[in-house]
Amino acid sequence: MSNQYDDQSFFDSYSQMLRSVKGLDGAGEWPTMEKMLPDFQDKKVLDLGCGFGWHCVYAAEHGAKSVTGVDISEKMLHRAKQQTKSEIVTYIQSDLQEVSFLENSFDIVLSSLALHYIESFESICRKISHWLIAGGYFVFSVEHPIFTAEGKQDWFYSPAGEKLHWPVDRYFLQGKRKTCFLGQQVEKYHRTLTTYLNTLLENGFELLKVVEPEPTEAFLNQYFEMAEELRRPMMLLISARKKKD
């Protein structure tokens, strides 16, 4: 996977995003995701693509026994360590596709907006199923297939600059997309909803909840531009449980 996050100017821009400054409370999807999380009490937690470690700290503060955060970016992890007071949190610098754990290592695997950077969802999904105990939880968010399909990740504008609608194209052409994010070209992978859901079902998971988050009233009132988030889904949140049989 590519690693823009260690590029200084990209890192500086990312650091200024609301979600980087305010943490979980600055992420529009967090109220939805929080409701989908299982009880962390005495649980062993893995966070894939932990970034600044907000979710790791949250898990630690909610009673987790141990938390492991993995991220490819040295700069992100450096900041994560500075921000993390809990001693039960361990950070590992690694490409998510390279990291490896023993069978039954975790009770809960989290991943926030990271898995669309990975080429094979099947591969990581199979590994996560292996790392989780039976009955363990996998809760993650990715960019929505509708958001990633066409590739430019932007609205279609009228000549006068008005946002007319969100364009969808190349939906069933899964694979690499090059898009512009924070002034840099970033590589992501587009996958269909079919791929996300059935890969989970075929790798021993039961689907518990599938949510396209909408901004809360509070967010809509506070940030005027959030209203356009009602026009198309941007994210897909999924909670799944590894079956016991």
Add this chain to the structure above:
Amino acid sequence: MSNQYDDQSFFDSYSQMLRSVKGLDGAGEWPTMEKMLPDFQDKKVLDLGCGFGWHCVYAAEHGAKSVTGVDISEKMLHRAKQQTKSEIVTYIQSDLQEVSFLENSFDIVLSSLALHYIESFESICRKISHWLIAGGYFVFSVEHPIFTAEGKQDWFYSPAGEKLHWPVDRYFLQGKRKTCFLGQQVEKYHRTLTTYLNTLLENGFELLKVVEPEPTEAFLNQYFEMAEELRRPMMLLISARKKKD
């Protein structure tokens, strides 16, 4: 729900569609849906929105013990009866929202491209769960939320008439859409993917498979215009099972 199908000119146009002339083999999604169906042997089957009865006949030919087809349209059912030789198939003329059965009446409930005509998916889903035995199957297709969101159900064209992309808008504004189908204004209901999946999960169903069907190679070779079906998802196929506990 509205009933365009008893309007003579609409009925005549619908009767000329490939899926009306050739039946299941003329429906692009059928090869995908067929793979999602459970074994019909000795099963009691309900088909909601049975139209010309293709799925009812299929179930009867595949060993079903009894088949009940429900449709609002008298004209559709008249043709269905003419085409159905099996005596185990019974047709009922009713609005899908009005029809009622006893608890545990069916082993399998099918519905092909009918439930987007119904205002409340929650209501029909709760009823289906009631009508099904524990462990029973609910397999259905609907128009994809991406297909129904904006409302016009058409591509966005360049001034030269080229299909530029599929427009998505008003995604989270669920409810009635007025669209043009076979020269008539038809009312449908747009729902998010979140609504379809979580309503099933909240009404005692386990999700077995969720598929956005792609045209097969054979279809792509035979019908040139099918290639555009790869640009955006048009249908959503779901198979679910009523949980036993």
